[in-house]
Amino acid sequence: MAPGLCPLRQPDAPAAHRRAADRVGRLDRQRRLLLRPLTGAEARTGTPRGPVVCAPEAKLSAADTTVPAGGSTSAELTVTNPCDTPLRDVTASFDLAEGWTTEPGTSDLGDLAAGRTATVRTTISRGEGSPDGPRPAVADVRATSAGGARVSGSASAELDGTPPPPHGETAVSTLDFITADNGWGPVERDRSNGESAPGDGKALTIDGTAYERGLGTHADSTVEVFLGGNCSTFTAKTGLDDEVGSDGSVVFEVYADGERVYRGETVRGSDAAVPVEARVEGAQRLRLRVTDGGDGNAHDHADWGAATVHCGGGSA
Numbered sequence: 001m002a003p004g005l006c007p008l009r010q011p012d013a014p015a016a017h018r019r020a021a022d023r024v025g026r027l028d029r030q031r032r033l034l035l036r037p038l039t040g041a042e043a044r045t046g047t048p049r050g051p052v053v054c055a056p057e058a059k060l061s062a063a064d065t066t067v068p069a070g071g072s073t074s075a076e077l078t079v080t081n082p083c084d085t086p087l088r089d090v091t092a093s094f095d096l097a098e099g100w101t102t103e104p105g106t107s108d109l110g111d112l113a114a115g116r117t118a119t120v121r122t123t124i125s126r127g128e129g130s131p132d133g134p135r136p137a138v139a140d141v142r143a144t145s146a147g148g149a150r151v152s153g154s155a156s157a158e159l160d161g162t163p164p165p166p167h168g169e170t171a172v173s174t175l176d177f178i179t180a181d182n183g184w185g186p187v188e189r190d191r192s193n194g195e196s197a198p199g200d201g202k203a204l205t206i207d208g209t210a211y212e213r214g215l216g217t218h219a220d221s222t223v224e225v226f227l228g229g230n231c232s233t234f235t236a237k238t239g240l241d242d243e244v245g246s247d248g249s250v251v252f253e254v255y256a257d258g259e260r261v262y263r264g265e266t267v268r269g270s271d272a273a274v275p276v277e278a279r280v281e282g283a284q285r286l287r288l289r290v291t292d293g294g295d296g297n298a299h300d301h302a303d304w305g306a307a308t309v310h311c312g313g314g315s316a
Contacts, residue, residue, distance in 0.1 A: 054083035056090065056112070058155035060139045062124065066162045066284060068228070069132075072125040075102075075157065077139045079120070081112040085146035092120050095138040099130030100159075102137075112143070124159065132161045132176060165228025167313035171213040172234075172304070178224040178285065183297050187223055188216035192241040193301040204303045206239035206273040211305035216241065219250045219300035221290040231311035232281045237273040238264065241301040246270040249293025250302045256283035266293040273305060280309070 057080045064073040081087045090109040094102040107120045124137055137159055142152045163176040173189040180187040185196040193216040194201030204211040214236070215223060238252045246269040254262035254276065262278040280286055286309065290302040 054085075054145060055151035056080065056087055056141045056143050056153040057082055058092075058139055058141045058153045060137065060155040060157045062137070062157045062159060065158065066160045066226075066228075067124070067126045068162050068164055069126055069130060070128045072123050073159070075122050075124050075137065077120040077122065077141075077155065078117055079109060079112065079141050079153075080117045081114055081143075083145070084114050086114060087112045087143040087145060087151070090118070090141065090143040092139055092141050094122065094124075095140060096124065097130070097135040099127040100135060100137070101125050101127070126159075126161055130161060132163050135159050135161050162226045162228065165226065165230040166309055166311045167230065168311060170309050170311060172223075172225060172236075172286075172288070172307040172309060173213050173215055175225040175309075178226060179222060180224075181220075181222045182218050183220050183300065184218040187221065190214060190216075192216040192243050192303060193218045194243070202241075202243060204305050205242040206237060206303055206305055207271070208242065209237075209273060209305075211237065211303070213305075214307050215288070215304040217288075217290050217302045217304065219290045219292040219297040219302055221302065222287060223289075223304075224285055224287045225309075227280060227283050227286050227309060227311070229282050229284055230313060231283070231286075231309045232279065233310040234276070234278045234280050234286060234308070235310065236276045236307040237303075237305040238276050239267050239271055239273040239303060239305070240269045240299075241303045244269050244299040244301045247299035248301060249295055250300050251291045251293060252276065252302065252304075253289040253291070254278040254280075255287035255289065256280040257285055258287070267302075268293070269299065 059078045062073050062075045067073050088111045090112045093106045102122045102124050109118045112118055136156050138156045140154050145151050186198050188201045190213055191201035192204055201216045204214045240248045248269045249266055251266055252264045264274055292300050
């Protein structure tokens with residue numbers, strides 16, 4: 001460059017042109033995300049109103065989450081419009097496991113104004129013979145947005161198909177297990193733990209006394225059964241089975257709806273049976289737990305001899 005000459009400065013693009021270009025770029029990005037057409041105001045400002053995707057919100061709750069075979073529970077579905085424009089043609093339907101039904105099964109909620117909530121009340125029923133265990137109930141909500149797009153939301157509630165509650169004096173070994181975890185082999189009904197194969201135990205025997213009914217377990221062990229609020233007391237004779245001689249050491253615990261209602265002292269292989277009586281009034285679930293005595297679980301063959309729940313309603 002020749003001395004004394006300054007470089008020519010290119011003029012800036014007009015500010016209005018730059019703003020327009022930026023706005024077009026933003027609109028291009030937003031148009032790829034939006035599920036509805038832009039309004040005139042949105043096109044002029046480059047800023048969409050409300051969330052990019054606006055769909056109905058749903059919440060499903062059941063009055064009682066435990067349902068026996070042939071039983072039912074009432075449920076409530078709340079549908080909320082979080083958008084700043086109405087949702088049209090709002091419908092709700094339910095999807096349940098085989099053998100479960102709802103009445104009504106579908107509901108037409110019509111139009112739902114911005115910020116408003118609608119409620120659907122339904123009855124969920126469980127058929128006879130349907131399997132026990134957790135079963136989700138799912139509600140699907142569909143609607144049409146102000147821009148004409150179909151939008152949806154969903155909610156779920158976990159229901160528990162429970163066996164019938166026990167009546168009278170019932171041996172725990174005759175009840176269905178909700179859970180049965182064992183430190184060695186399976187939990188045995190009316191037999192000692194034995195070895196790792198099912199049914200390989202002997203008669204339940206603690207300090208020379210045999211028990212016709214009960215559970216043979218191995219620490220660490222947890223057995224849970226359904227009571228349905230119908231029982232008042234759990235009783236048992238606990239100890240290490242004679243098949244391990246003087247070896248082993250365990251602690252027996254009883255829980256009612258997750259709250260511990262009994263914890264014994266450490267029992268060893270040479271000890272006599274320890275009687276257990278625990279209050280379980282109103283409890284839906286009974287959990288029997290055995291832990292090792294703090295020295296590992298070798299030889300910890302723990303027996304719940306004569307394990308019995310004492311319930312209302314006469315003999316089982």
